[in-house]
Amino acid sequence: MSRIHVTTTINGEAAEFLCDAGETLLDVLRDRLGLTGSKEGCGTGDCGACSVVLDGRLVCACLVLGAEAEGRTVGTIEGMTTGEALHPLQRKFLEHAALQCGICTPGFLVAAKALLERTPDPTEEEARYWLAGNLCRCTGYDKIIRAVLDAAAEMREAH
Amino acid sequence: MHYVSPTTTDEAVRILSSAPGACRIVAGGTDLLVQMRSGMPEADTLLDIKRIGGLREIARDDGGWRIGAAVSGAELGEHAELVGEWPGVVEAVNLIGSTQIQGRATMAGNLCNASPAADSVPALVAANAVVRVVGPEGVRDVPVLDIPAGPGKTTLKRGEFVSSIYLPAKTGQSGDAYLRFIPRTEMDIAVVGCAVWLAFDAAGTCTEARVALGAVGPKVILAEEAARALVGTRIDEPALDALVAACSAAARPIADKRGTVAFRTHVAGVLARRAALIAKNRAGGAA
Ligand SMILES: Cc1cc2nc3c(=O)[nH]c(=O)nc-3n(C[C@H](O)[C@H](O)[C@H](O)COP(=O)(O)OP(=O)(O)OC[C@H]3O[C@@H](n4cnc5c(N)ncnc54)[C@H](O)[C@@H]3O)c2cc1C
Ligand code: FES
Ligand code: FES
Numbered sequence: 001m002s003r004i005h006v007t008t009t010i011n012g013e014a015a016e017f018l019c020d021a022g023e024t025l026l027d028v029l030r031d032r033l034g035l036t037g038s039k040e041g042c043g044t045g046d047c048g049a050c051s052v053v054l055d056g057r058l059v060c061a062c063l064v065l066g067a068e069a070e071g072r073t074v075g076t077i078e079g080m081t082t083g084e085a086l087h088p089l090q091r092k093f094l095e096h097a098a099l100q101c102g103i104c105t106p107g108f109l110v111a112a113k114a115l116l117e118r119t120p121d122p123t124e125e126e127a128r129y130w131l132a133g134n135l136c137r138c139t140g141y142d143k144i145i146r147a148v149l150d151a152a153a154e155m156r157e158a159h
Numbered sequence: 160m161h162y163v164s165p166t167t168t169d170e171a172v173r174i175l176s177s178a179p180g181a182c183r184i185v186a187g188g189t190d191l192l193v194q195m196r197s198g199m200p201e202a203d204t205l206l207d208i209k210r211i212g213g214l215r216e217i218a219r220d221d222g223g224w225r226i227g228a229a230v231s232g233a234e235l236g237e238h239a240e241l242v243g244e245w246p247g248v249v250e251a252v253n254l255i256g257s258t259q260i261q262g263r264a265t266m267a268g269n270l271c272n273a274s275p276a277a278d279s280v281p282a283l284v285a286a287n288a289v290v291r292v293v294g295p296e297g298v299r300d301v302p303v304l305d306i307p308a309g310p311g312k313t314t315l316k317r318g319e320f321v322s323s324i325y326l327p328a329k330t331g332q333s334g335d336a337y338l339r340f341i342p343r344t345e346m347d348i349a350v351v352g353c354a355v356w357l358a359f360d361a362a363g364t365c366t367e368a369r370v371a372l373g374a375v376g377p378k379v380i381l382a383e384e385a386a387r388a389l390v391g392t393r394i395d396e397p398a399l400d401a402l403v404a405a406c407s408a409a410a411r412p413i414a415d416k417r418g419t420v421a422f423r424t425h426v427a428g429v430l431a432r433r434a435a436l437i438a439k440n441r442a443g444g445a446a
Contacts, residue, residue: 004162021162021205022195044193046346048259057233057262063192064263065185067162068207111258132345133257 008069010035011079019066026050028066029076037077037106041135048134051107052076058114060133077106080113088158089113089151096147100138108134112148120156124149164207168293168322171211176295176318178204184320185209186229187263189256190272214322217241222328225291228267228321236261245326246441247335247354247434251282254339257346267321273307273378276349280307280379281371282337285354288326294319307378333358334441336434339373340426342417349374350418353406353430355438357389365389365439370402370431375410375423382409385431394439402435403428 003018010033017032026043029035029052041047043062050061053075054068061076080087089112092098099105108131115122115130122130127148128141136144161178165171175182180203185191194200208214214227217238224241232252235241242249255264255278269279270290283303290301295318303324308314315321335356341347352373360366368386373379388401412423 021160022202024192043196045189045256045260048257051259054262057231058259059262060259063187063189063260065162065188065192065205065207068164068185068209070164114258129345130258133259 004067006067006070008071009073011075012073017066021065021067023066024062025052025054025064025066025069025074026061028069029061029074032066035076035078038110039103039106041103041107046133046135047104047107048111048131049104049107051110051134053110053114058111075110077110080109087113088154089116089148092147092151092154093144096143096150098139098143098147104134104136104138108136108144112151115148116152116155120152120159122149122152160202161204162207163204164210166210166212168211168214171206171208171320172293172295172318174204174206175320178206180204182206184271186265186268186271187231187260189260189264190268190274208320211322220325224326226266226324226326228323229265232261232264232266233258235266241326244329245286245335247337247356247438248279248282248286248288248326251337251339251352251354252279254278254337266324270303270306270324271313271315271321273309273311273313274348275307275310275377275379276352276374277307277379278337278339278349278352278373281352281354281373282335283324284371284379284381285337285356285369286326286335287356287369288324290321291323291325292319293322298322300325304379304381309377330358332361332442333367334438334443336437336441338430338434338437340430348417351375351410351412351423351426351430353427353434355431355434357394357435357438357442359439359442363393365392365394365398370406370435372406372410372427372431375412375427377411380409380411382406382431385409389435394435399432399435403432406431 039049041049182204183202209229214229337354339349339352358367368389370382370385385405392398407428410427
């Protein structure tokens, strides 16, 4: 079986890879491109640990085919920082102790960033609904929500 | 396994009717990729419809809306004019999964996956939506009710696929609503779903009604008796009581870990009453 050659943009940089027809974007990112920040919690769209942004839309990379990335843009957790400085969301997650084992964290950060880009001043309810597809087995969510709302406040002030 | 992403419907139909082995359509992939992971269904070719011209568009058509088969739930929810005219349909689609799932899931995929619990399907049936099917013999328009055949089965023939779904022009005083019961507020599959569409005359009398039930039968149910209970009334208490009784009578649920027959039958009526009141309110002037 011949592999599919895919040319795409990942975190602003041109990228190319070979993949099989049935291979998911998550497997491509992790196993072919070494971008292991996106996690596989379930592989069935339930946990959000694999959250990435595809052409501006928050999606589960485990439910996207690698071949679909042809000509599209993909944003992963690896593109969250600019240089050495952490993104405000990353800092606030640390300050609020919004993570324990950390498996869910990349997904929460990617999803929260997508939220704040379209809703800079979310209510707690909006944040909770937006993040309902991100599961965490450790924190109980409250610290995550506090961290997101605090980061949102800081980012609004910076503007 | 092969992956193809044609750019025209003609090309897609040609591949669909001539590719050796099983050819599966990929829209949002939120059902298909989960099924592929569990080993079913067998697929030799994956046909991605998202690059076909026009399939990602929401367009005005003869007073109504033509919604391309590859339009995602998120795109529908962001279309203010469409939400204004068909709030029930859009809220049903937007109930599907999470933000991440909304970024991908399509209404046509929800329909063609043919789950008895599919959220958008009762709303589409209540809205009297028409499905455009393309295939080797050309184009045919099919009432949405006729697409699902039973759990996991559709009436689509070999080589056919859905290219768009049409929502009719909104008539004067009309409104629609969809409600489902799930044990939590997000990320769950409907135990019962109910959609109601109502139209009124200037005096506030209901002139037309369509009521559809989901997850209480092998496929969506158009509850015609329930609609008859509303027509000619002002959706007052006696009419609502008759609606509740007719919906419970129309429900043919199974019992499973998600709900008993008695519970589902009861909830079908409860949701119908609430959805009817929301639809009436949305129709305006008739409150
Ligand atoms: C975490 C999670 C939560 C979910 N929650 C819900 C929920 O709350 N309610 C609900 O109803 N569903 C839910 N679903 C199921 C699923 O997301 C929906 O059914 C969705 O609308 C499917 O659309 P899709 O575009 O992703 O379909 P796909 O997976 O691309 O396709 C589904 C099926 O339909 C076929 N198909 C797709 N498009 C066409 C077409 N145009 N013509 C012919 N055949 C076609 C495919 O071959 C496949 O068999 C959930 C799924 C996940 C993973
Ligand atoms: S790994 Fe993709 S949603 Fe869980
Ligand atoms: S920190 Fe462990 S799953 Fe969230």
